[in-house]
Amino acid sequence: MSYITYLFDFDYTLADSSRGIVLCFRNVLTLNGYTEVTDEQIKRTIGKTLEESFSLLTGVTDACRLADFKAAYVKEADTHMTVNTFLFPETEAVLTALKASGARIGIISTKYRYRIRELLDRYFPEGFIDIIVGGEDVKAAKPSPEGLLFAIGQLHADKASTLYIGDSTVDAETAQAAGVDFAGITHGVTTREELAAYPHLLISDTLEELPGLPLYRLPSPPPFCGKRD
Template identity: 40%
Template sequence: MNNYKAVFFDFDYTLADSSKGVIECINYALQKMGYPKSSPESICKTICLTLSEAYRELSGDTSDSNAELFRQYFKERADIVMCDGTIVYNTVESVLKRLKSMNLKTGIVSTKYRYRIEDILKRDGLLQYFDVIIGGEDVAAPKPDPEGF
């Protein structure tokens, strides 16, 4: 007997690999702010952080106003390249179908913008499998804070 009612997923590195898009967007934002590009390895270590945290980690700058500017530059580029720069893992659809066949609700809780997740899932025909998507803009406190749940 199944005692669970719902399964929640993170998006990045759980359902999809957005590292190609993230690397491009972070380096775009860093260069717009006068910083050199960061290595793909350094950037990938920041993917599950908020953009402000990623900025601080990669630049060493703790200024809130600069972190906000970085976020704006990142978003500017991400609106163009992120959907195409994200690959949903090939096992995701079969897992979601199985969960739905078990009458489980499914959701995503991520620091990534909800509309961007929805665009990627629509592109791949997967949006209908999710009952709720909580993006970074939907909560005051990002993961790991439990507010998204």
């Protein structure tokens, strides 16, 4: 199948923000007396909404209290998130290769759009990413297909030539609900076996195996040891 539109999840697909996410959750949870939650438990909630994540981690279901947790998390993230988020080694080269081939590129995430842009602006020129749909842009979070279908509509894309790439079963469910092909990436904590339970084009441990890329492996970018302008 030939794809001309590639839509990506963000966390654990294009970037590793787990250090920042764990830190922000840890600070909020500790402040509220939840000291027994493990890092692994926090990481397993990545990709869910903040309300869902805090409910799973604390057992709290009261909407007002969950809203307070969310507000505290966002305040922590304003300080700690971007500086503790890093693109995976192949991300920059893969997105650049796709863009050079004429493909359209988008991101659909539960993360706030402005925070995604804050990181990507360090690596890509303005307008490089064709569309970013953040958590604030939809009424229903993934696995609802709302965000994915919105991006497809805005890009005037065809479902048959659109591939959605993500790392979690939530992403797989989102692609299935939207009626588009799915590629699973095992950058995160979701296993290959968990992803394989859903319809998929491929499951890989690297973005370099996405269809439409050259058959050879893309060169890894040189190590970065300083501040990007």
